[in-house]
Amino acid sequence: xxxxxKTSLIVCVIxxxxxxxxxxxxxxxxxxxxxxxxxxxxxxxAAAAGRELRAGAELAAKICNNxxxxxxxxxxxxxxxKALGGAKIKLIFKDHQGNPQLGADLAKQLIKDDHVVGxxxxxxxxxxxTVSAVCERYGVPMIxxxxxxxxxxxxxxKWFWRTTPHxxxxxxxxxxxxxxxxxxxxxxxxxxxxxxxxxxxxxxxxTEWGSHVSGLIKxxxxxxxxxxAKSILYAAKAPDLSAEVQSLIEPKPGTMLFASYISDAxxxxxxxxxMKAHPKIIWGQDAGFEKPEFRSTLKDNIVGVLxxxxxxxxxxxxxxxxxxxxxxxxxxxGHDLGGASARSFTGLQAWVAILEKAGSTNPKAIxxxxxxxxxxxxxxxxxxxxxxxxxxxxxxxxNVLGSGMIGxxxxxxxxxxxxxxxxxxxxxxxxxxxxxxxx
Amino acid sequence: MEVIRNIFDLSDIPRKDLTVFGIFxxxxxxxxxxxxxxxxxxxxxxxxxxxLYGMGWNTIGGYGGQVDLGKAQYAGIGxxxxxxxxxxxxxxxxxxxxxxxxxxxxxxxxIGYPLFRMRGHYFAIATIATSLVLLDVFQSWNFxxxxxxxxxxxxxxxxxxxLQFRSDTYYYYILLFLFxxxxxxINWFRKSxxxxxxxxxxxxxxxxxxxxxxxxxxxxxxxxxxTSFVAVVGSFHACYNFNIDPEDIMSLDLSILIAMMAMxxxxxxxxxxxxxxxxxxxxxxxxxxxxGGKEGLAGxxxxxxxxxIMIIAAFEPRGIWGIVEKARKRxxx
Numbered sequence: 134x135x136x137x138x139k140t141s142l143i144v145c146v147i148x149x150x151x152x153x154x155x156x157x158x159x160x161x162x163x164x165x166x167x168x169x170x171x172x173x174x175x176x177x178x179a180a181a182a183g184r185e186l187r188a189g190a191e192l193a194a195k196i197c198n199n200x201x202x203x204x205x206x207x208x209x210x211x212x213x214x215k216a217l218g219g220a221k222i223k224l225i226f227k228d229h230q231g232n233p234q235l236g237a238d239l240a241k242q243l244i245k246d247d248h249v250v251g252x253x254x255x256x257x258x259x260x261x262x263t264v265s266a267v268c269e270r271y272g273v274p275m276i277x278x279x280x281x282x283x284x285x286x287x288x289x290x291k292w293f294w295r296t297t298p299h300x301x302x303x304x305x306x307x308x309x310x311x312x313x314x315x316x317x318x319x320x321x322x323x324x325x326x327x328x329x330x331x332x333x334x335x336x337x338x339x340t341e342w343g344s345h346v347s348g349l350i351k352x353x354x355x356x357x358x359x360x361x362a363k364s365i366l367y368a369a370k371a372p373d374l375s376a377e378v379q380s381l382i383e384p385k386p387g388t389m390l391f392a393s394y395i396s397d398a399x400x401x402x403x404x405x406x407x408m409k410a411h412p413k414i415i416w417g418q419d420a421g422f423e424k425p426e427f428r429s430t431l432k433d434n435i436v437g438v439l440x441x442x443x444x445x446x447x448x449x450x451x452x453x454x455x456x457x458x459x460x461x462x463x464x465x466x467g468h469d470l471g472g473a474s475a476r477s478f479t480g481l482q483a484w485v486a487i488l489e490k491a492g493s494t495n496p497k498a499i500x501x502x503x504x505x506x507x508x509x510x511x512x513x514x515x516x517x518x519x520x521x522x523x524x525x526x527x528x529x530x531x532n533v534l535g536s537g538m539i540g541x542x543x544x545x546x547x548x549x550x551x552x553x554x555x556x557x558x559x560x561x562x563x564x565x566x567x568x569x570x571x572x
Numbered sequence: 573m574e575v576i577r578n579i580f581d582l583s584d585i586p587r588k589d590l591t592v593f594g595i596f597x598x599x600x601x602x603x604x605x606x607x608x609x610x611x612x613x614x615x616x617x618x619x620x621x622x623x624l625y626g627m628g629w630n631t632i633g634g635y636g637g638q639v640d641l642g643k644a645q646y647a648g649i650g651x652x653x654x655x656x657x658x659x660x661x662x663x664x665x666x667x668x669x670x671x672x673x674x675x676x677x678x679x680x681x682x683i684g685y686p687l688f689r690m691r692g693h694y695f696a697i698a699t700i701a702t703s704l705v706l707l708d709v710f711q712s713w714n715f716x717x718x719x720x721x722x723x724x725x726x727x728x729x730x731x732x733x734x735l736q737f738r739s740d741t742y743y744y745y746i747l748l749f750l751f752x753x754x755x756x757x758i759n760w761f762r763k764s765x766x767x768x769x770x771x772x773x774x775x776x777x778x779x780x781x782x783x784x785x786x787x788x789x790x791x792x793x794x795x796x797x798x799t800s801f802v803a804v805v806g807s808f809h810a811c812y813n814f815n816i817d818p819e820d821i822m823s824l825d826l827s828i829l830i831a832m833m834a835m836x837x838x839x840x841x842x843x844x845x846x847x848x849x850x851x852x853x854x855x856x857x858x859x860x861x862x863x864g865g866k867e868g869l870a871g872x873x874x875x876x877x878x879x880x881i882m883i884i885a886a887f888e889p890r891g892i893w894g895i896v897e898k899a900r901k902r903x904x905x
Contacts, residue, residue, distance in 0.1 A: 176871045227861070227864065228864030228873075232820070233813070233815070233820045234809075234813060235860070237614075237813060238611065238615070238618070238857070239861070241610045241611060242609065242614070244610070246609040262723070262815055266723075266813075266815055270814075288723070339711050339819065340719055341817060343719070344719030366719065
């Protein structure tokens, strides 16, 4: 018995390190397969977004790997990457749990152990920052489809490209929209006195992304001459937001702006309701405000709430390919494409197009292809003019052809809550509900 | 001379334990020479970091019995000092890390003085509160990058001076040096006058006071020692990651994880933090890596991880080392 315990103890300690020691062999890449590492938050506060992001990337891989005549985009016409002899895309998913250090470790694992050609990710700007730093160190290409902190493309990185527009553009869109409201440009709304929209208050979660948005709101409020009464940062994991909401409603705001992930976005709206907040406009900077769970949890309470987005299902009316892909996505997941899934789909689509252009998995060839690629807007599900990355100036790697939208939650004829586009004004799909009817 | 002798004196430790530690040390020394994956190397680096964090926590939390749940604030002070000094004044790690340690110690004195007037749960809650307040300060302080944090400028690699390497092996050996340094320091500490005083305080504070021990001052001094360990690892973290932000390095999650290393391994023992980190870190990393990305299994890794911790805590509240000691008493080891 003595020896049993002794052996058990030694075996336990050594085994845990032997495990770490990589005695478990690393799988060799199968021929004709191109491995792309995908790092998203599959658990934690943004798990709901993670599921969407994953589904979007998986759908894009499926379309790339199979011939799909019903989809009007180049990658649906061949099975696999034509320029690489029909090699199939294989996605290796990793869960960063919202932890930048873990994200960096996973990126190293994907690059050095799984030998991926490149990386797609990571949603959280803070994680994208550490993962892209690892990619830069190892000279491995990374495409970011869904992190919107402007700082990410201001670092002069050579191996980092971002397809999504960033928060500077999105926040400016919001203020252009508010100005449009005062000028009567919004469909279904007469000119609104500016004083009705003031003062503005904002509450943003306090990590990399939210703090950037908060700074941009301050800058843009000054630029467009709106009175910003209060601007606070809060912890996204906070179990209670009563103090924050109390502070926000105290100056009797006309417009309330938020940058929140999903759990805090839901908590924020519930707290606004319990404290009887009654602003004329509530606007969320995408993320939590656009997730299916936001809609399904809060139901009628969000009718009239605005959110920045890059995809609204109703644009299928004017963009055929968006409708085709959305139908497939809905079949797969049971709900429409959203801002997160549409952008992860587009991120992987960009990967496929770059690999087709490079005709090689050599990092240098991929880098060259990424720097010269031009994907026309007609092949994208998102309403952008296309994808073309900046190679000079202070935003290296940023897609210069992207743009945002503002949607409003409204009830359709069947009583379902759907997003309708209200900005850009020319793409409006419904009359705007103004003012917000209250909770 | 006596101090040096005490540092390396392991004569009170059973031979069997020393044999296991010897084999383990040998394994640590040759690990980079064994074929390994890069994720394994990253996990080993994390193991060494958390061992050191745990060793620091173990002084005040284990030997002193003062449950501190705010250690991440000191990791933040160390990390941001290193980052700020490098960015603004191009000062290398080997100077900025001791400076960060000094700042952390000063801060520990400032908050330790009032905090150690409290006991038990009140003390634990107060440490959480101070840590969260400092996190809020850093998140809105532009000089340290506020919530965005700081990105360290890249130097020509490899640079031992600035602790910037392309290969993780260099980081590993530097950390391994700190690990052994920390281990022998704790070995000295537990047999020092302060170590004995602290254990007397843990057993019965009133009796310790009646014996003439300055209880308050003993706790503050030990808290500063714990702090210096955590601050140095924080500095290392900044160089290793090239990027720090307050939410990452100063979070409550990190504070709890630091405490857990010693608690699960065995608080108040020399081996506890090492065993805790050796079990928890690979478990967390590999469960996350294997199950975290699997469709339909998202979150299962965290469930298993939590279950294992709960089972250990329920089976033996003194942690894994407690289980070993129990078995030893029964003559099974």
